[in-house]
Amino acid sequence: MKQEIVEEIKGIVGKDGYSTDIADLYVYGFDASIHHKTPDIVVRPTTTEQVSAIVTLANRTLTPIVPRGAGTAMCGHAVPLKGGIVLDLTAMNKITEMRVEDLYCVAEPGVIYDQLNGELSKRGFWFPTTPGSAEACTIGGMVATNASGMRAIKYGATRDYVLGLEVVLPTGEIIHTGTRTLKNSSGYQLDRLMVGSEGTLGVITSVTLRFAVKPEASAMTIAAFNSLVDAGRCVSNIIAKPLLPSAIELMDSVTIKAVNKCMNVGLPDCEAICMIEVDGHPAAVEDEMKIVEEIARKSGAFSTEASADKKKINEWTQARKAILPSLSRYGENYVSVALADDMSVPISKIPEAVGAFQRIAEENGVIVGTYGHAADGNLHTKMLVEPHSEESWKAGERAVGQIYDKVLELGGTVTGEHGVAITKAPYMQKERADSLDAMKAIKKALDPNGIMNPGKIFDWEGSIISHLRYPAFCDDRCGGCQKS
Amino acid sequence: MKQEIVEEIKGIVGKDGYSTDIADLYVYGFDASIHHKTPDIVVRPTTTEQVSAIVTLANRTLTPIVPRGAGTAMCGHAVPLKGGIVLDLTAMNKITEMRVEDLYCVAEPGVIYDQLNGELSKRGFWFPTTPGSAEACTIGGMVATNASGMRAIKYGATRDYVLGLEVVLPTGEIIHTGTRTLKNSSGYQLDRLMVGSEGTLGVITSVTLRFAVKPEASAMTIAAFNSLVDAGRCVSNIIAKPLLPSAIELMDSVTIKAVNKCMNVGLPDCEAICMIEVDGHPAAVEDEMKIVEEIARKSGAFSTEASADKKKINEWTQARKAILPSLSRYGENYVSVALADDMSVPISKIPEAVGAFQRIAEENGVIVGTYGHAADGNLHTKMLVEPHSEESWKAGERAVGQIYDKVLELGGTVTGEHGVAITKAPYMQKERADSLDAMKAIKKALDPNGIMNPGKIFDWEGSIISHLRYPAFCDDRCGGCQKS
Numbered sequence: 001m002k003q004e005i006v007e008e009i010k011g012i013v014g015k016d017g018y019s020t021d022i023a024d025l026y027v028y029g030f031d032a033s034i035h036h037k038t039p040d041i042v043v044r045p046t047t048t049e050q051v052s053a054i055v056t057l058a059n060r061t062l063t064p065i066v067p068r069g070a071g072t073a074m075c076g077h078a079v080p081l082k083g084g085i086v087l088d089l090t091a092m093n094k095i096t097e098m099r100v101e102d103l104y105c106v107a108e109p110g111v112i113y114d115q116l117n118g119e120l121s122k123r124g125f126w127f128p129t130t131p132g133s134a135e136a137c138t139i140g141g142m143v144a145t146n147a148s149g150m151r152a153i154k155y156g157a158t159r160d161y162v163l164g165l166e167v168v169l170p171t172g173e174i175i176h177t178g179t180r181t182l183k184n185s186s187g188y189q190l191d192r193l194m195v196g197s198e199g200t201l202g203v204i205t206s207v208t209l210r211f212a213v214k215p216e217a218s219a220m221t222i223a224a225f226n227s228l229v230d231a232g233r234c235v236s237n238i239i240a241k242p243l244l245p246s247a248i249e250l251m252d253s254v255t256i257k258a259v260n261k262c263m264n265v266g267l268p269d270c271e272a273i274c275m276i277e278v279d280g281h282p283a284a285v286e287d288e289m290k291i292v293e294e295i296a297r298k299s300g301a302f303s304t305e306a307s308a309d310k311k312k313i314n315e316w317t318q319a320r321k322a323i324l325p326s327l328s329r330y331g332e333n334y335v336s337v338a339l340a341d342d343m344s345v346p347i348s349k350i351p352e353a354v355g356a357f358q359r360i361a362e363e364n365g366v367i368v369g370t371y372g373h374a375a376d377g378n379l380h381t382k383m384l385v386e387p388h389s390e391e392s393w394k395a396g397e398r399a400v401g402q403i404y405d406k407v408l409e410l411g412g413t414v415t416g417e418h419g420v421a422i423t424k425a426p427y428m429q430k431e432r433a434d435s436l437d438a439m440k441a442i443k444k445a446l447d448p449n450g451i452m453n454p455g456k457i458f459d460w461e462g463s464i465i466s467h468l469r470y471p472a473f474c475d476d477r478c479g480g481c482q483k484s
Numbered sequence: 485m486k487q488e489i490v491e492e493i494k495g496i497v498g499k500d501g502y503s504t505d506i507a508d509l510y511v512y513g514f515d516a517s518i519h520h521k522t523p524d525i526v527v528r529p530t531t532t533e534q535v536s537a538i539v540t541l542a543n544r545t546l547t548p549i550v551p552r553g554a555g556t557a558m559c560g561h562a563v564p565l566k567g568g569i570v571l572d573l574t575a576m577n578k579i580t581e582m583r584v585e586d587l588y589c590v591a592e593p594g595v596i597y598d599q600l601n602g603e604l605s606k607r608g609f610w611f612p613t614t615p616g617s618a619e620a621c622t623i624g625g626m627v628a629t630n631a632s633g634m635r636a637i638k639y640g641a642t643r644d645y646v647l648g649l650e651v652v653l654p655t656g657e658i659i660h661t662g663t664r665t666l667k668n669s670s671g672y673q674l675d676r677l678m679v680g681s682e683g684t685l686g687v688i689t690s691v692t693l694r695f696a697v698k699p700e701a702s703a704m705t706i707a708a709f710n711s712l713v714d715a716g717r718c719v720s721n722i723i724a725k726p727l728l729p730s731a732i733e734l735m736d737s738v739t740i741k742a743v744n745k746c747m748n749v750g751l752p753d754c755e756a757i758c759m760i761e762v763d764g765h766p767a768a769v770e771d772e773m774k775i776v777e778e779i780a781r782k783s784g785a786f787s788t789e790a791s792a793d794k795k796k797i798n799e800w801t802q803a804r805k806a807i808l809p810s811l812s813r814y815g816e817n818y819v820s821v822a823l824a825d826d827m828s829v830p831i832s833k834i835p836e837a838v839g840a841f842q843r844i845a846e847e848n849g850v851i852v853g854t855y856g857h858a859a860d861g862n863l864h865t866k867m868l869v870e871p872h873s874e875e876s877w878k879a880g881e882r883a884v885g886q887i888y889d890k891v892l893e894l895g896g897t898v899t900g901e902h903g904v905a906i907t908k909a910p911y912m913q914k915e916r917a918d919s920l921d922a923m924k925a926i927k928k929a930l931d932p933n934g935i936m937n938p939g940k941i942f943d944w945e946g947s948i949i950s951h952l953r954y955p956a957f958c959d960d961r962c963g964g965c966q967k968s
Binding site: 099100101102103104123124125145146147148152153156157159160169173174175176177179180181182183184185186187188189190192193195196197201212213214236237239240241242243244280281282283284287344345346347348349376377378411412413414415416417418419420424428431432434435436437438439441442444445446457458 | 583584585586587588607608609629630631632636637640641643644653657658659660661663664665666667668669670671672673674676677679680681685696697698720721723724725726727728764765766767768771826828829830831832833860861862895896897898899900901902903904908912915916918919920921922923925926928929930941942
């Protein structure tokens with residue numbers, strides 16, 4: 001990066017607002033994905049005006065720029081593939097309005113999900129999307145990826161809560177989309193276009209969010225099955241009843257074993273379990289718990305355990321949250337990596353999907369832990385990879401391709417809540433083949449110089465196992481990666 | 485229109501699929517707005533392929549084309565301002581998939597809201613947005629305008645239910661956006677961009693919608709007030725409790741008088757009433773009814789009447805639905821017209837907004853009936869105009885401008901659920917001043933020849949009281965209208 005650009009950046013954010021220290025740059029080359037690439041500079045703006053000045057500079061000098069929240073993205077969203085600027089937005093972390101009587105609040109992009117919910121909770125409200133990274137992820141990142149989590153079945157995804165945004169466009173202009181009202185039909189819904197645009201259409205500098213009334217009561221039922229397919233069937237039987245749970249989490253035998261090994265919760269050691277949560281008025285919760293138990297039994301559960309005890313529910317929820325780290329301890333030589341990890345299928349297709357994933361894993365000689373927010377058809381198939389073995393990565397990549405082909409055949413999507421970035425790009429390009437040109441036309445219209453988070457989504461080419469964070473192996477067909 | 489274009493259209497849709505009959509063309513020049521303009525041809529396609537062929541032809545020959553559902557739009561969406569083709573989509577009216585176990589269905593754009601809800605209702609589900617024109621409006625039109633209605637406070641607007649779309653782009657290409665899954669983060673959320681784009685970005689030929697579980701029970705409370713401002717305060721007190729009603733309808737004294745004159749429901753003759761609906765589990769409904777009554781009393785209601793009786797609720801709901809026609813019979817020389825008719829303000833600003841609307845009406849010597857979906861801050865100020873008096877129209881237009889200025893000052897939007905088209909265009913351009921260029925850039929990227937529903941939203945110039953359907957008066961500063 002030219003020294004005059006660094007100097008200009010220093011002029012905008014001051015000497016404490018940026019870093020070109022090699023250790024900082026190395027760290028900011030990671031997110032929670034398998035990828036890595038070192039940026040040229042990290043900038044930490046504190047105001048929208050600073051963001052606008054930095055983006056204007058980037059646009060003028062054709063410098064790539066990548067907005068970054070907490071770096072919890074699983075697919076390489078925050079990895080600066082083409083170098084340039086990483087724009088760390090975590091210093092913009094204030095809740096600037098809290099209007100419970102109007103059902104909305106306004107937050108800067110660096111506000112953390114749990115921080116916001118802490119404030120809402122005091123007032124009887126919540127932002128219920130519940131991402132897995134709730135303790136760390138930022139509201140800006142959630143908007144950029146249309147993040148959600150286990151409660152999307154009842155409460156929707158981030159897109160359903162965004163009322164308005166302040167965005168710095170790739171040309172540096174500041175725009176305001178949406179409103180502070182609960183609905184609007186006033187021109188193109190640009191806020192909804194920005195949701196899920198993964199930092200390629202601008203930098204989100206303020207988010208107006210509606211929120212929901214916190215349910216009075218909740219309860220959880222653990223149903224244990226001798227067949228993963230039966231567990232999948234239980235999910236769609238509950239929905240079709242009709243009964244709308246606040247969450248159903250599915251775990252397969254690999255996942256259960258991994259969690260039981262690491263946590264002391266004693267999940268039933270079986271082929272699959274469903275954790276079914278219902279919430280609402282206490283009387284509704286009581287009625288629905290009974291119905292859930294009955295449906296689970298009829299769907300083949302050999303045991304069910306229900307509880308409305310907060311401590312017990314928390315224990316089970318913690319077990320669910322521990323899946324990801326637990327899987328990494330499954331075998332000595334393995335790490336659990338984010339490959340093929342958040343496809344979504346129509347709910348009734350879960351049994352067929354999970355059955356196929358098991359077969360594909362076996363055929364490719366890879367270990368897969370399947371779990372996920374089954375109530376809305378969102379599955380996670382975390383792959384266990386030997387990070388230093390080229391063969392292991394290649395087998396994983398083969399399995400990923402087959403898994404996604406099956407998902408698309410079943411009418412599903414390759415990503416329900418994590419986004420595309422790098423790791424899902426080739427598969428998303430298959431899924432969205434007929435609308436890629438429209439996406440590219442919009443990108444070109446708003447970012448004519450292609451400076452915002454370049455090289456990803458529709459612009460990605462090559463294998464997903466390149467630009468790897470694991471030094472011992474990288475398929476560098478597309479060049480780049482930390483070795484280069 | 486050149487005869488060879490007509491011949492080509494005949495080749496695509498057959499001789500029964502179009503009309504150039506002068507009576508047909510005259511009729512298709514209207515929607516539910518104050519505007520009128522006669523098209524050159526009306527085309528009624530029955531398949532996506534036909535739509536694609538017609539749009540391709542329009543794009544090649546630079547012929548304006550306006551998609552049309554039931555024509556219930558209040559702001560001139562379906563009025564073919566620049567002549568050309570009106571594309572009547574009501575013959576594409578099949579529900580093509582009904583997947584209750586997957587919580588989604590797929591409908592052609594001409595499916596009517598009540599028709600869809602009839603099918604869902606049999607299975608225990610509903611699409612709860614509840615537009616005022618439920619009996620007539622089409623799903624395609626609802627998507628195009630991000631329509632909603634009295635239940636948006638609890639259940640959201642159309643945008644919150646669209647999972648995916650099939651769209652014929654302005655170039656004739658057919659694309660598929662979104663998914664058949666309840667959530668997705670797979671590339672730009674083009675479906676959400678298409679929602680509310682008012683036929684300017686393409687023709688919607690299929691809609692994938694999620695739906696909700698129908699509540700077991702509901703109840704309604706009528707609270708009567710001696711002050712419109714107190715009634716407004718009651719609304720935000722309920723929300724801040726926190727208590728999420730399924731609807732709160734507000735009616736001012738003009739509206740109450742008009743309805744009591746036309747319907748035999750005996751609404752309390754007072755300054756304002758709130759109709760508060762709660763729904764859900766029977767126990768929740770019972771609890772919430774009590775809380776609602778208590779809050780209404782504390783907010784100044786001099787009487788409350790509550791009922792869980794379906795017949796009674798239906799009677800009250802019918803009274804609410806009768807407002808629009810009733811207002812037209814308010815005075816002998818007046819018609820109620822869609823001017824300034826669906827602004828939305830933050831809920832807590834309702835008292836200030838309705839007070840200001842009353843003052844503005846008085847100052848301009850116009851009669852305004854204020855009512856609306858107050859729970860989400862969405863107000864309707866139907867103006868009573870003497871249609872043959874230039875002075876009356878001018879006074880109305882002056883009042884509209886002042887009303888919208890107040891709405892924007894309060895942090896509101898000029899349209900909560902109807903859309904922009906013509907009648908809201910100048911005010912929306914004020915509201916969205918800093919993002920108009922971004923909207924235009926997207927429009928240009930997807931519709932380079934500007935054939936889709938031209939001359940509206942950001943492209944509208946001039947006064948809203950032009951192209952009027954009322955022959956005795958038209959401000960034709962911008963040319964056009966049926967007289968030209």
